[in-house]
Amino acid sequence: MVTERPTRNRLGQLTDALERAGVYGRGGAGFPTATKLRAVAAQRGRPIIVVNAAEGEPLSHKDRYLLTDRADTVLDGADAAAEALGANEIIIAIDQAMRVEADTIAKAAQARRGQHRRSLRTIVQIVPSGYITGQESALISALAGRAAKPTFTPPYPFERGLRGHPTLVSNTETYSQIGRVARGTYDGSRLVAVGGAVAEPGLMEIGSDTTMAGLLQGAGGLAEPVHGVLLGGYAGTWSRVADVTPLRLDEHSLRERQLTLGAGIVFFLGDSACPVAEVARVVSWMAEESAGQCGPCIHGLGAIAAALVELTARGDQFATYGQIRRWSGLIQKRGACAHPDGVARFVTTALDVFAAAFDDHARHGSCERCALSSALPTPRRRRDRNHSRAAAPRGRQSARWDLGGSR
Amino acid sequence: MNERLRVNPIDCVAHGMCAELIPERVTLDDWGYPIIESTPLGEELVDHARRAVAACPVFALRLERALQGTRSRE
Numbered sequence: 001m002v003t004e005r006p007t008r009n010r011l012g013q014l015t016d017a018l019e020r021a022g023v024y025g026r027g028g029a030g031f032p033t034a035t036k037l038r039a040v041a042a043q044r045g046r047p048i049i050v051v052n053a054a055e056g057e058p059l060s061h062k063d064r065y066l067l068t069d070r071a072d073t074v075l076d077g078a079d080a081a082a083e084a085l086g087a088n089e090i091i092i093a094i095d096q097a098m099r100v101e102a103d104t105i106a107k108a109a110q111a112r113r114g115q116h117r118r119s120l121r122t123i124v125q126i127v128p129s130g131y132i133t134g135q136e137s138a139l140i141s142a143l144a145g146r147a148a149k150p151t152f153t154p155p156y157p158f159e160r161g162l163r164g165h166p167t168l169v170s171n172t173e174t175y176s177q178i179g180r181v182a183r184g185t186y187d188g189s190r191l192v193a194v195g196g197a198v199a200e201p202g203l204m205e206i207g208s209d210t211t212m213a214g215l216l217q218g219a220g221g222l223a224e225p226v227h228g229v230l231l232g233g234y235a236g237t238w239s240r241v242a243d244v245t246p247l248r249l250d251e252h253s254l255r256e257r258q259l260t261l262g263a264g265i266v267f268f269l270g271d272s273a274c275p276v277a278e279v280a281r282v283v284s285w286m287a288e289e290s291a292g293q294c295g296p297c298i299h300g301l302g303a304i305a306a307a308l309v310e311l312t313a314r315g316d317q318f319a320t321y322g323q324i325r326r327w328s329g330l331i332q333k334r335g336a337c338a339h340p341d342g343v344a345r346f347v348t349t350a351l352d353v354f355a356a357a358f359d360d361h362a363r364h365g366s367c368e369r370c371a372l373s374s375a376l377p378t379p380r381r382r383r384d385r386n387h388s389r390a391a392a393p394r395g396r397q398s399a400r401w402d403l404g405g406s407r
Numbered sequence: 408m409n410e411r412l413r414v415n416p417i418d419c420v421a422h423g424m425c426a427e428l429i430p431e432r433v434t435l436d437d438w439g440y441p442i443i444e445s446t447p448l449g450e451e452l453v454d455h456a457r458r459a460v461a462a463c464p465v466f467a468l469r470l471e472r473a474l475q476g477t478r479s480r481e
Contacts, residue, residue: 152415294416295440303437330436336417 011041014084014182021181026190027052027134027171028232028262030251033178036168039158040085043166047085049078050162050169051092053101054139054148056131056289057233058377059265062191063172065203067094067101071108074172075122076179079112081168082120090122091162093139097129129381131234131289135337136169138291149291150337171263190264192249194219196375197226197270208250212241215249215266224270228353230376232262234282235342238349241268267376274369275354276361278376279347280308285378286343297340300331304347311358315365321358325351409447409473412456416440418467425468428459447473 015034023033040047051074055063066074078090092109094102102124109122125143132138133148136157142148143162161167170178173191180186188208192215195201199220206215212229216222228238237259247253254260269275287301304327307320316322328344335341351358361367412432414425421439431452432444448456448470460468 150417152417295419295421295438296416296436299438299440300436327437330442334416334436334440334442336415 011037011084014080014178017181018178021177021186022188023174023177023181023186024251025170026173026177026263028235028260030255030260033170033174036158036170037081037084040166040168043159045165047087048162048165048167049082049085049087049090050139050143050157050167051078051090051172051175052134052136052139052169053092053094053098053105053172054127054130054134054142055095055098055172055263056129056134057235057263057265058379059195059230059233059267060193060263062193062203062264063095064098064101065191066172066176067098067105070176071105073176073179073183074105075109075112075175076182077175077177078122078179079116079120080178080182081170081175083116085168087168088119088121090120091143092122092124093127093143094124095129095133096126099126102126129379131286132291132337132339135339138337139169140167147291149293150335150339152336173264190261192261192264192266194266194268196230196268197223197272198268199223206249208248210249211245212247212249212266213245216245222268222270224272227269227271227273227275227357230267230269230346231265232260233265233267234286234346235338236260236262236265237345238353240353269375272369272372273375274312274367274373275350275357276308277312277366277370277373279350279354280305280312281374281378282376283308283343283347286339286346289381290339291337294335294340296331296334300327300334300340301343303327304343308347311361312366312370316362321362410453410456410470411445411447411473412443412459413445413469413471414441414443415467415469418465420465420467422464424462424464425459428462429455432456433459441468 015037018034025031025033053063053067082090092105106124127133127142128148130148133142135150137151137153138148140157140161157167157169177186189205192204192206194204204218226241229241230236230238251260284305287305290297290301292298304324307324310318310320325348328348331340332344419440423435423439425433425441426435433441436442456470460470
């Protein structure tokens with residue numbers, strides 16, 4: 001009774017402020033953060049706060065930056081969410097490749113001990129690398145010591161998440177935004193990883209009125225002529241640069257055109273690369289990154305990847321080129337998560353934007369740039385290690401640092 | 408009451424019984440996995456749908472209450 005009323009007031013205050021500021025999830029789904037907080041609060045059971053720093057998208061590196069250079073805003077946001085929801089546990093889930101960042105945020109969290117109530121603990125937990133690890137329900141599974149694979153929904157994590165508790169899973173940048181709203185320093189800006197054929201690739205902070213032309217200028221302009229631009233990463237969409245240059249990059253304007261920056265990604269594919277080889281390589285990688293649970297994803301992504309690889313090797317000898325678009329349509333909305341939908345989007349927009357190059361490869365096979373092409377990163381995973389770890393009891397490898405609170 | 412068919416794609420292993428029993432709503436893709444037309448079932452199909460649900464060897468097929476504005480989230 002003593003804590004109930006202030007918590008309820010805090011929730012209202014925070015959600016009102018988030019709504020006024022127009023904060024939405026920065027992981028890619030773009031769901032309004034205030035609505036998500038309310039949905040968690042409406043459940044029975046004590047909520048758990050999860051900071052999703054399982055950054056599996058190879059083109060994104062904002063989590064690394066936020067966890068080190070803006071650790072305080074992230075922790076402010078997690079604390080504010082925990083206070084608003086009456087949570088006793090904040091879990092910062094970090095990709096195993098980010099040891100340094102994990103160390104930094106752990107130290108920052110430890111330094112704040114004593115600033116909040118004793119019953120609130122902050123825990124840094126390492127999760128296996130993987131594109132799919134960052135999917136909400138897969139992350140919950142990983143944190144619970146199971147394989148990092150999505151589960152069938154409902155129940156959603158906000159209803160029944162970690163250990164059955166209603167769980168607020170949000171992107172690292174989202175917590176940074178919540179933290180800035182709570183402190184009154186939010187200005188509507190967002191982080192965007194700008195990569196590929198620009199003079200100065202890297203992480204940029206853009207205002208809500210920034211256009212693609214402005215972003216390009218900020219990145220020093222194009223370094224060479226380009227085939228096209230990828231928005232939103234490996235689950236995103238390809239466009240012709242001229243088509244998107246005048247666009248404002250706020251999510252509202254983008255979504256009106258079926259576009260999104262996803263977790264905050266813009267990549268320009270230069271003419272020195274072969275778009276067909278790039279798309280084939282990324283889709284093959286995405287097929288491997290599938291959790292391998294759902295038939296349409298396993299077989300669909302496998303078939304699409306094989307057909308694309310065939311184009312870059314021998315041309316369309318097995319007459320599978322014409323099937324790619326149909327298969328992409330066939331797999332949509334048929335997985336437990338949106339992994340196949342993302343790949344379908346990536347592939348079909350590539351077929352549109354790079355139509356001439358695809359047709360050429362279908363007729364003549366590989367081009368002189370195919371073999372040299374590796375503009376888009378496809379990191380190798382230490383796969384067997386992840387698998388054995390999922391099966392093994394939680395031990396030394398599954399690092400988990402408890403940073404305070406009463407225990 | 409409006410009900411609709413839904414498959415749990417994690418559990419489904421492409422036995423294909425559902426497509427046999429209620430072809431009006433279930434067809435199979437290139438790999439034998441069900442493609443489900445998930446609009447609410449009319450009265451004439453509910454019994455067929457129930458039979459298909461009961462026949463699924465891995466209990467992957469289910470009947471769900473069709474909600475207006477069903478939420479979908481990534």
